[in-house]
Amino acid sequence: MNDPSGAEEFPSLSATEATARRLERGDNVLVPINRASTLRELLSMLADPMALMLVAVAVVDFALGETRDGVIMTIALIPVLGVDALLEFRSRKALAALAGAVAPRARVVRDGAVTEVPASALVDGDLVILEEGDVVAADGAVLRAANLSIDEAMLTGESLPQEKHAAPDPGVAIPWAGAGAGIREGSPRPIVASSATTVIAGTIVLAGSGSARIVATGARTRLAGIARLVDATVDSPTPLQRRITRLIRPLAIGAAGVAIAAFALSIARGTGLRLAFVTAVSLAMAAIPEEFPLVFTLFLSLGAWRLGKRGILVRRLAAVETLGSTTVLCVDKTGTLTLGKFSLDEHHALGAAGDDDLALLEAAVLACEDKPPDPLEAAIVAHAAEHGIDAAALRARWTMASDYGFDAVGKHMSHVRSSAAGPSESRIDAKGALEGILEHCAPDPAARAAALSMEAELAARGMRVLGVAGRHAPGFSGDRTKDERELVLLGLLAFRDPLRPEVPDAIADARKAGIEVKILTGDNPITASAIAAAAGLPIGADRILTGADLDETPPDLLAERIRGATVLARLRPEQKHAIVASLRASGEVVAMTGDGINDAPAMREADIGISMGRRATQVARAAADLVLLDDSFVALVSTVREGRSIYANLQRAFLYLIGFHVPIVLLAIVMPLVGLPLLLLPVHLVWLELIVHPVSALVFESEPPGPAALRVPPRPPSAPLVERHDVVRSAAAGLVLTTSVFLAWWWALPESVAAARTLAFAILIVGSVMLVFSERAHDRSWTAAGIPTSMRARIVLLLVIGSVPAMVYISPLANALGLAPMSLARWALAIAVGVASVGWRALLPPARPRSLARTPRDTPAEAPG
Secondary structure, three states: OOOOOOOOOOOOEOHHHHHHHHHHHOOOOOOOOOHHHHHHHHHHHHOOHHHHHHHHHHHHHHHOOOHHHHHHHHHHHHHHHHHHHHHHHHHHHHHHHHHHHOOOEEEEEEOOEEEEEEHHHOOOOOEEEEEOOOEOOOEEEEEEEEEEEEEOHHHHOOOOOEEOOOOOOOOOOEOOOEOOOOOOOOOOOOOOOOOOOEEOOOOEEEEEEEEEEEEEOHHHOHHHHHHHHHHHOOOOOOHHHHHHHHHHHHHHHHHHHHHHHHHHHHHHOOOOHHHHHHHHHHHHHHHOOOHHHHHHHHHHHHHHHHHHHOOEEEOOOHHHHHHHHOOEEEEOHHHHHEOOOOEEEEEEEOHHHOOOHHHHHHHHHHOOOOOOOOHHHHHHHHHHHHOOOOHHHHHHHEEEEEEEEEEOOOOEEEEEEEEOOOOOOEEEEEEEOHHHHHOOEOOOHHHHHHHHHHHHHHHHOOOEEEEEEEEEEOOOOOOHHHHOOOEEEEEEEEEEOOEOOOHHHHHHHHHHOOOEEEEEOOOOHHHHHHHHHHHOOOOOHHHEEEHHHHHHOOHHHHHHHHHHOOEEEOOOHHHHHHHHHHHHHOOOOEEEEEOOHHHHHHHHHOOEEEEEOOOOOHHHHHHOOEEEOOOOHHHHHHHHHHHHHHHHHHHHHHHHHHHHHHHHHHHHHHHHHHOOOOOOOHHHHHHHHHHHHHHHHHHOOOOOOOOOOOOOOOOOOOOOOOOHHHHHHHHHHHHHHHHHHHHHHHHHOOOOHHHHHHHHHHHHHHHHHHHHHHHHHOOOOHHHHOOOOOHHHHHHHHHHHHHHHHHHHOHHHHHHHOOOOOOHHHHHHHHHHHHHHHHHHHHOOOOOOOOOOOOOOOOOOOOOO
């Protein structure tokens, strides 16, 4: 019973055998890679609007005998698709790296030793260890069970936890899976799906521990059928994706309408079919903003990858876009604000035992698991050893008879043990929250008052307090309710879990950013309040709520009390869920941290569920959108900063795209209307495409968080993607640049079309680079923004600037683009006009960050000195 793995008793596979079976039968993956889906994604990339229009122009050219132009259009497809493929590859590579980091894992016995492997590496015949919080990774037969309880509701619909025990014949085959390797065929006692001696992939270990022999993996598990149905569903778009769609759709429809009108106008004027078609396609290519979805996906993907390098793993990409809107952080106390390293500093004997420290410490040790997995229980055993108690010898005298797991309502657990001297003597020992322990004791009023007073004194010093009780009897019934009656209160244990030293500064940063921090805990409210005060959170009588307070609060006042509370203590799991739901209903954007099974419902309900990686159960990780590998609150705050930075950079990139599209669209529209030759032919738009994609996707994405990232209130989800006043500023710069390019084109046309086009393009490219500096500055001065610090950004900008002379002086490119060499004076003119066309924005005051959301409710409290 003490060793749930069965590593010594049951044979295990060798690593070599496991590898061979995995190669033979495939990975333990519920739904194989959908090749058709991958093909669809590839075709969707080839269906880039720019590429389709180039193909259309090439087809028309070839049909009309314009072979040279058709070849140029065909060759132009290569860089267009190449840039898209490169950016898409970067995005997919980033996400693939993160997917591997957050992939579920399992503990197996191989070569006689316990090892951790990816869940996908499990094979038939593996011996898997199961512990509380694990998600069962494959179907199997139970070999060992110690108070093993599993939630099978997701598969069987059974709402009650299913108790599991060892199969009488562990070699039996399971009919729905077929015979696994090493599993005997033809057993007369087949196991049915709901058997108490089997475990099913996808179910959750609620309590206890055990081990199982895997008999079915991957597509042969019961869960695989459901998983295939889920895989067939289509994910709904995120709010930001819907907003981008709403932005792009009318622009695309308008572009198509204007292109058709331009085609009709050209035909009416007697223009040839080819020129009319090229005019229409050029206008459409200029107007359709296909870069927006590409930039959006790339920014989120690379943002997730960058967070991953900092130990913050993103399981759901949409969470990255929500980070900047977070208004409330609901955090656990233990391990998040504190170090999660318990030391048992004090013990106080009470009640009928008087000053009998020995009775208290022995009961405390026997109320722990025989091999304590919990740091709090390990601290009890270590403290008892310091006071001369040999835990192993004590357990040898008292062997486990019944193990009553943690009661979420009473917040306690107990063990019934039998004396090794004979079955006539037994004892029950319980430990847990003092309130829960007192419910099973009957102390006189004075003893109860003394216990509660001492608990309050210890809790006010920031210590976590447990009560210990027990009694002896000739035997016990096996009924928990009966066995836990009339316990005798023995004393209190006081643990210290120090506050993380970096937490007060991180709390201050969060509150300056307009983000409320609430502590949701099952601990004593006095202890939680002491930790909150040390962390710098505002504390007062009206800011502390308990689970009992929530039960007694009228529904119409509940939301207001929850919003005003800082510490919510002695909570049940369903209350955590209700708190998060209430905050969201009040308009808050909630991030919820957790590490256990009981936190999963609240994490799912929150806008962002955050799992504390080191100590979190698999269930908590599965429910989370983000996983913090170092369990640090500082990492949590830095994640919010990064989320705001990603969104700010996305806004800058979109404003750049708006500013750059204005001259491209207007120049494509104006020339046919005024009867001038076309400045922008499809091949020129390809050139601009090769500029705008890398600049928007690579230059702005690498911008570091600005100093104001955590100084302004959160952005509400209902806020527009880009503010109207920002759009006006960017469009104005684009309009001035359009005017400059048009006048230069008109002025130089008498000389030649090639000379005019070269001057116009030089001004346009210089202006586009100035737009980069303009949008990078945005809410800063140009001097403060400076030159991009990223080497990648600098290289991209140098290539953009260098593309103009390269296109002019490389003869094949100049001939294809219709450009001609310019004098130094003409180059100087182009640079001066291009800089001035956008540089005037440097004279304007920076855009002030708007308070787009509620202001912080309190000024940051100073941490106690």
